[in-house]
Amino acid sequence: MSAVFKREMRAYFTMPIGYIVIAVMLLLTGMYFSYMCQSSYANISFVFSSISSIALLLAPIITMRLFSEDRKQKVDQALFTAPVKLINIICGKFFAAFALFMIPMGITLIYQFILMFTADVNWLVYLCDILGIALMGAAIISVGLFISALTESQIIAGVFGMAVSFFIMQMDYFASAVNVEWFSNLCVSISFISRYNAFTSGQLDFSNAVFFISVVVVFLYLTHLVLDKKRWA
Amino acid sequence: MIEVKNLSKRYGNHLAVKDASFTISKGEIVGFLGPNGAGKSTIMNILTGYISLTSGSAEIGGFDIVDNPEQAKRHIGYLPEHPPLYIDMTVREYLNFIYDLKKVKFPKKPHIDEICKLVSIDNVENRLIKNLSKGYRQRVGVAQALVGNPDVLILDEPTVGLDPKQITQFRKLIEALGKHHTVIVSSHILSEIQAVCKRILIINNGEIVADDTADNLAKNLSSDHTLKLRVQGPEAEIERVLLGIRGVSAVKSLGVVEKGSLDFEIEPEEDADVRKEIFNRMADRRWPILELSTEELSLENIFLRLTDGKLNISAKKGSKATKVKEESVITNTVFDEEDVE
Numbered sequence A: 001m002s003a004v005f006k007r008e009m010r011a012y013f014t015m016p017i018g019y020i021v022i023a024v025m026l027l028l029t030g031m032y033f034s035y036m037c038q039s040s041y042a043n044i045s046f047v048f049s050s051i052s053s054i055a056l057l058l059a060p061i062i063t064m065r066l067f068s069e070d071r072k073q074k075v076d077q078a079l080f081t082a083p084v085k086l087i088n089i090i091c092g093k094f095f096a097a098f099a100l101f102m103i104p105m106g107i108t109l110i111y112q113f114i115l116m117f118t119a120d121v122n123w124l125v126y127l128c129d130i131l132g133i134a135l136m137g138a139a140i141i142s143v144g145l146f147i148s149a150l151t152e153s154q155i156i157a158g159v160f161g162m163a164v165s166f167f168i169m170q171m172d173y174f175a176s177a178v179n180v181e182w183f184s185n186l187c188v189s190i191s192f193i194s195r196y197n198a199f200t201s202g203q204l205d206f207s208n209a210v211f212f213i214s215v216v217v218v219f220l221y222l223t224h225l226v227l228d229k230k231r232w233a
Numbered sequence B: 001m002i003e004v005k006n007l008s009k010r011y012g013n014h015l016a017v018k019d020a021s022f023t024i025s026k027g028e029i030v031g032f033l034g035p036n037g038a039g040k041s042t043i044m045n046i047l048t049g050y051i052s053l054t055s056g057s058a059e060i061g062g063f064d065i066v067d068n069p070e071q072a073k074r075h076i077g078y079l080p081e082h083p084p085l086y087i088d089m090t091v092r093e094y095l096n097f098i099y100d101l102k103k104v105k106f107p108k109k110p111h112i113d114e115i116c117k118l119v120s121i122d123n124v125e126n127r128l129i130k131n132l133s134k135g136y137r138q139r140v141g142v143a144q145a146l147v148g149n150p151d152v153l154i155l156d157e158p159t160v161g162l163d164p165k166q167i168t169q170f171r172k173l174i175e176a177l178g179k180h181h182t183v184i185v186s187s188h189i190l191s192e193i194q195a196v197c198k199r200i201l202i203i204n205n206g207e208i209v210a211d212d213t214a215d216n217l218a219k220n221l222s223s224d225h226t227l228k229l230r231v232q233g234p235e236a237e238i239e240r241v242l243l244g245i246r247g248v249s250a251v252k253s254l255g256v257v258e259k260g261s262l263d264f265e266i267e268p269e270e271d272a273d274v275r276k277e278i279f280n281r282m283a284d285r286r287w288p289i290l291e292l293s294t295e296e297l298s299l300e301n302i303f304l305r306l307t308d309g310k311l312n313i314s315a316k317k318g319s320k321a322t323k324v325k326e327e328s329v330i331t332n333t334v335f336d337e338e339d340v341e
Helices: A002-014 A017-038 A045-050 A052-063 A068-072 A076-080 A086-118 A123-150 A154-169 A171-177 A181-189 A192-200 A206-232 B040-047 B069-074 B091-101 B108-118 B134-146 B164-178 B190-196 B214-220 B235-243 B275-284 B299-308 B320-339
Strands: B002-011 B014-024 B029-033 B055-060 B076-079 B152-156 B182-187 B199-204 B207-213 B226-231 B248-255 B262-268 B289-295
Touching: A002 A017, A002 A086, A002 B091, A017 A045, A017 A052, A017 A086, A045 A052, A045 A086, A045 A123, A045 A192, A052 A086, A052 A123, A052 A154, A052 A192, A068 A076, A068 A154, A076 A086, A076 B091, A086 A123, A086 A206, A123 A154, A123 A192, A123 A206, A154 A171, A154 A192, A171 A181, A171 A192, A192 A206, B002 B040, B014 B040, B014 B055, B014 B207, B029 B040, B029 B164, B029 B190, B040 B055, B040 B152, B040 B182, B055 B069, B069 B076, B076 B134, B091 B108, B091 B134, B108 B134, B134 B152, B134 B164, B164 B182, B164 B190, B182 B190, B199 B214, B207 B214, B226 B275, B235 B248, B235 B262, B235 B275, B275 B289
Parallel strands: B029 B182, B029 B199, B076 B152, B152 B182
Antiparallel strands: B002 B014, B002 B055, B199 B207, B226 B262, B226 B289, B248 B262
């Protein structure tokens, strides 16, 4: 697993994709941080609650090439004929994408330190924010990884991933727009944004954490199924 | 080392591999020969665990590739048809990655240094793979297969796209590797296989249609031992005399090829050696023989006949050809076991 993780991390930074993702995230978090400072509202949760959509849209860019490019370049033959379990390869790629996603989030620690000089900061709230973005990020990355395993084209994986992210973002809108109770309930219960917002508003709800972890487990399993099925086709 | 029993692979309605069975002993260099789409790569992909099998079994080093994939894969180094390379890495970085991936136990730097030297890529090890030529990429592909020093090397069409000089270098490399590894090489080019492999498996339409040494394939599978005679004398007389020899079943005049002489094609009956008698009869009549030769089917012709389905080998099973093959396998094994360090 560590070999695949290292390789993917290295690939993010030999291609511009890693830098672009980090730059975009830092630009946006920095922008919202400056708005926050201007409004003299010293709560970093504002930054986190503002970046949920862009985080969802950036995740497919991180994940789109993970399996699709390997298949296209036929490197998967080296991976799948090595004496390694398939799940280790999947996890290696998943954690690499997750680590890249979390780098700019980790950098928000600097904002928190800046705030410390000007106001009383609540570290528990900050931890709650980080946990929320980490869990939602992991969930959307697992979905993106699954999509990447479905196709040989990273463009298709990227575009389809973004469409899925957009659909996920609109879940709360669907819930309010459709006047069918069971459908509204379903949309709310699988909405990433409302569950994430619970974290940024300082509520550490165990069920939300379980939801995101479940999504990760299910999609990593589905990725395994897809890749294994290709062998048996 | 490799034991394949009744292996079949089905893609939907298409049966890509039909009931293939063979055993490869330690230290053998075996060639898979067959036209494009014959099932060579499919068999290789199954042996390496890249794709699954539909029925039958494949064991590598005593481990079943389906039941114990990790142990089985530990014995294999695989160079697929397209070398699996991360082109954004340097050669050294890529080999380090493969080393980590395969969880190799040897000391890292000396092991990779040794491989780079063996396949002559030590001069490009710090270059990005995307900047390398096809020949070098192919060698990096072989290098990644060699990482971990596996017992079995499976090389799928390793010389495709190489120039003649590189092909010669590659043959030497495969021969060198064969001293310490069991090697399977596939190709649709006969001379390629003939040059490096002691044993050849001819695969056509997913079936193994012949399994023998190159020499035996040429000698024993050839159904006709036609003789070619070039002689000076009167055509009709010669033909009459030849047909009068016991054991000659047919004579065909080929006309004048060399000025002042006539060429004939003589088809003897099975197992009959009529050469001595031809000489005596011609000598009695003072018709000088300029040439008398046996026309064996070339391996090229055998291959074409087998893959066209014109020659049926199954009828020859257990014949002299097969026996000779088994003896030679044993000899090879003994020789290579002494040779392996």
